[in-house]
Amino acid sequence: MPRLFRYYLWVGLVFSLHLSTFAHANDKGFIKTADGVIVYPSANYTGNTREVRLQVISDDIIRVMASPGKVVPGLLGFMTVARAASTVDWEMEEESDAIVLTTAKLVVKVSKDKGFIQFMDRQGNIIAAEQKVNSRVFKPEVYGGQPSWKIKQDFALSPGEAIYGLGQHQDGIFNYRDQQVFFFQNNTEVAIPFMVSSKHYGILWDNYSITKAGDTREYQAINALQLYSSRGENGWLTAKYANDKRHPENIILEQAVSNIPFEFLGDSKKYLPETFDIANGLINYEGEIASEFSGDHKFKFTYAGYVKVWIDGELLLDRWRQAWNPGTAVLNIPMEKGRKYKFRMEWIPDGGESYLTMKWLNPLPGKNENTFSFDSEAGQQLDYYFVYGRNLDEVIAGYRKLTGKAPIVPRWALGKWQSRERYKTGAEILETVQKFREKGIPLDNIVLDWSYWKEDQWGSQEFDAERFPDPGAMIRKLHDVYHTHFMISVWPKFYEGIPAYQKFADSGWLYKRNIADRQRDWIGKGYVSTFYDAFNKDARKAFWDLVYKNIGSLGVDAWWMDASEPDILSNVSPGKRKEQIGLTAAGIAAETLNAYPLENAKGIYDNARATHPDQRVFLLTRSGYGGSQRYGATIWSGDIASRWFDMKAQIVAGLNFSLSGLPYWSMDIGGFSVEKRYEHAKGEDLNEWRELNTRWYQFGAFCPVFRVHGQFPYREIYNIAPDGHPAYESMLYYDRLRYRLLPYIYSLAGSTYFDDYTPMRALIMDFGADEKVKNIGDEYMFGNSLLINPVYTYKARERDVYLPGTAGWYDLYSGKYYEGGQQIKAAAPYERMPIFVKAGSILPMGPDLQYTDEKPADTVTLFVYMGADADFVLYEDEGSNYNYEKGAYSEVPIHYDAGKRSLVIGDRKGSFKGMLKKRQFKVVWVNSSKPQAFDPSATAATTKIYRGKKILIQYP
Incomplete structure (x- = not known):
C-alpha cells in the first residue's frame, strides 16, 4: 500500500479517536514522550492546531510537527533519512505557561495555550521563534476527492537578519529577507525548502506541494494599482502594437489594457489581438502608475523575448529570454503615496509563442516587516526541522544529517566537461575529443545531449543506428584511446506507441492525462508523449533496466537526467502540471509534486550502484529537492540565456543553492540559449560573444563542476576563437589552472563528504x-x-x-x-x-x-x-x-x-x-x-x- 495511502488511513482512524480522547490526554495539556513532548494548545488561538509535537533529533536539531488532528511522528518525508537519536540527553520542565525542553545546545520553549515555539541557546538568547499570534494556519482543502490541508507557518525575524538558501532561482536576489520565493520545479528554477539565516540556524520545511516562502502574500495584477493611460485617463495603460519591430512608429493598433496576462502556454495566443504579428512585432505599454502606499513596491515580471522597463525615464530592466522558456525578474521600487510615476515597457516577443506578465506587491505592512513564512498548498500535517550551529557550516552539516551525505564525486568529474546542443553523430563526438587532444586542451568528459534516438522513438533509450552505427565502439575508443569519459542524456519521457511505452502503460506506470489530451510536442510533426511515475519503486527499477540494457551496458560513465521537474509540457501553470500527473504511487500530485526529481534520481542512483557497486554514480539533473545530494546528483541551472545579466545571476543562484545544503552545482558556461545576433556573429557582435564566453569560462573554472554547454554557436574553445586570440588563450589558461589545482579541489570533495563541507x-x-x-x-x-x-x-x-x-x-x-x-x-x-x-x-x-x-x-x-x-x-x-x-x-x-x-x-x-x-x-x-x-x-x-x-x- 503506498505510503501516503497508508497515511490517510491512519489519519482517518486516529483523528476520530483523538477528538474523543483529547480532553483526557493529560490534565496539564501536555505529554512527555520518549523523544520529546506533545502539547495540546487551544485551537481557538492556534489557527486550528490541536496538537504540537517536539521531537529531539540531536543536540542541535529539533523536529516540530503540528496537526488539526493527531500528529503522526513516524512519518518521514521523501527528503529525510534521520530519526530521533535515543542517545541524546535532554530534559523537560513545566513552567506556568510553557513547556521547556533543553538539550546540550538548545533550549526550546512551547506555549501551552497558543502552541508557538521559541528556540534559544543555553544562555537564553532567542535564536529564532514562531510568531506569537496567529502564526500557524491549517485550512481544509480537497484534491482529487481526498482531504488535505493548506498549511502556513510564520517565523519572527530579528532586525538586520539575512535569509539565504531556498534552492536555485534566476531573479538575481541574494538576501531573501522581505522577498518571495516560489517552490515549483521548472526549467532554471529548483525548489529546495531549506532556509538558512545569518544568525546561524536553518529551517527545513518538510513539504512537497506548491509553496511560497518569505513574503507569502499573493502578487496582484496591475489593475490593483492606480493606472493612467498615455493621455492621462484613469484606469488603464495604453498598449501600442507594431508589426515590424524595426519600425515601432508604425502602429497598427492602440488599446487600453489593465492587465498583462501572458503567463503560461497558450495565453499569448488567447489574449493578444489577432492582427498582431507576435513573431515580428513589438508592443509598447505607456502611461503612469501610482499607489496609495509609501515604501518599496515589488514588481514581478515573467518574460520571454526582449523586455525593457522604464520608470520616470530610467531604464530599470533590460532582459532577453528565448521565447519558449520564460524567465522572471523582480524590481524593488520605492514609491511615494499618491505620486504618479511615468511608466513604459517595451516588449518584443521574438517568437511564435511568448510570455509577459507584470504583477506587484505593496510594501509590507508593519506587522509583517519582521516575518518569514512558509505557505504550502497541501499536506497532512505541518512538519519542519530547526537546525542550529555555531556557523553556517554546522547548519549545513545538520541539513545533511537529516537528508543524507553527499558522496564523493569521481575524480574525473572535477575535470573539464565539453558538451553542446547537440552532437548529432558518433563521428562528431570522436572528432571533437580528438581535436581537444591534438590541441592540448585538457578534457575529462564528453557529453551527448538529447535526440540520439530516431525521431519518433523518444523513450526507447536506443541509438539511431544511422547516426550512431556502433555506440559501444565509440565509447570504448573514448575510454581507451582518448582517456575521456562519456555522459548521456536520459529523459523520463515516452512517446505513445513505442514498445517501452506499452510496457509502462500496461503496468500502470505512466501519467496518462497528456495522452488523453492528445498533446503533441515540438519534434517534427509533433508526437504525443508522457512521463513515467517516479514515485513507483517498480517503475524506477524498470526505467533503470531499460536505460541500462540499451545504453548503460555499453560503458556509459554518468547520467544526465534532463527535464526532471517533470517537464511533461513546458510552461504550464502549477495547476496544469498537477492535472497532468493526477495520482502518483505516493499519493495525490498536490502533495507530492515537487519531490519528483528527487525520486527520479533515487531510481538511477540506487539501481546503478547496485549494478556496479565498485563504480561511483554521477548524476547531472535539471531539477532536485532537499536530499538530492545523497544520490550523487549535481544540479545544473537549466536553459539559461547567453546574456551578461544571466551570467551574473548564476553567481547568486549557485551561492544560494550551495547554502541550501547541496554542494555540487553547475551551469551552462556561456549560457544555453543564444540571441540570433550571435548565431553567425560578425564585427562587434562577434567581439561581444567571445568576451561573454571568456568571462563566463573564467567564472566556471571555479565552480564545483566545470562544464561547457549550449546551443549553436558551438562551445568548444577553438570554435569560439582561434589559437592566439585573447579569448582562446584565457580559456586555455583557466582550463589548465583548474587541472593544476586538482589536489586542492579533490581535497575539497573529500571534506564535503567527511566534514559536510561546501566548496562554493x-x-x-x-x-x-x-x-x-x-x-x-x-x-x-x-x-x-x-x-x-x-x-x-x-x-x-x-x-x-x-x-x-x-x-x-x-x-x-x-x-x-x-x-x-x-x-x-x-x-x-x-x-x-x-x-x-x-x-x-x-x-x-x-x-x-x-x-x-x-x-x-x-x-x-x-x-x-x-x-x-x-x-x-x-x-x-x-x-x-x-x-x-x-x-x-x-x-x-x-x-x-x-x-x-x-x-x-x-x-x-x-x-x-x-x-x-x-x-x-x-x-x-x-x-x-x-x-x-x-x-x-x-x-x-x-x-x-x-x-x-x-x-x-x-x-x-
Missing part, C-alpha cells in the same frame, strides 16, 4: 562577523583560500572587489598583499578574472595534466600565503569507487605556524590501493614583503621527499 561558499559562510558581506552575492570563496570575483560586464577591465575584514589578501597573479576590510578596484584585463588568496592559506598545485588520471601527483607544490596560521588536509583515494566509505583513503595534514614561520607536513593517515608511498613536496613562500605569483614554473624555496612521516620546513 558565499562570503557570509567564512566572514559572517563582517557585516558588509551580508548582501554580497557576486563574489565568493572557492574552498577556504580562493576569493573568486567574476567579471559580468561587457568591456569591463576592472571591477569592485570587497576584501573581507577578518583576513589579509594576496592577488593570485602578482602576489601583491592587501589589508582586509576594504573595497578596491581590482584589475580585470580581458584574459584574467580577479582572484585573491586569503592570508593564512596553503594552496597545493599538482602537475600539468590533459586528463585527471594522466599521471599521479608525485610532485606537489605548496604555496604558503603567510600572515596567519594556516591548515590544509591533502585528501586522496582511489578516485572512482566507494572504497573510501570503508576507510580506503589517505589524509596528509599540513600546518603553517605564523609565529614560528614554520610548515609541518604531518604523518599521513590511512592508505588505499595505488597510493603513492613517496612524493616530492616543494614549498613556495608568499608574504607581504615578498610578492610571488601563483606560477607553475616558480622556483621553490625548499624541496623535500615525503614518505608519510612528519616533515618540518622552516621559512628561510
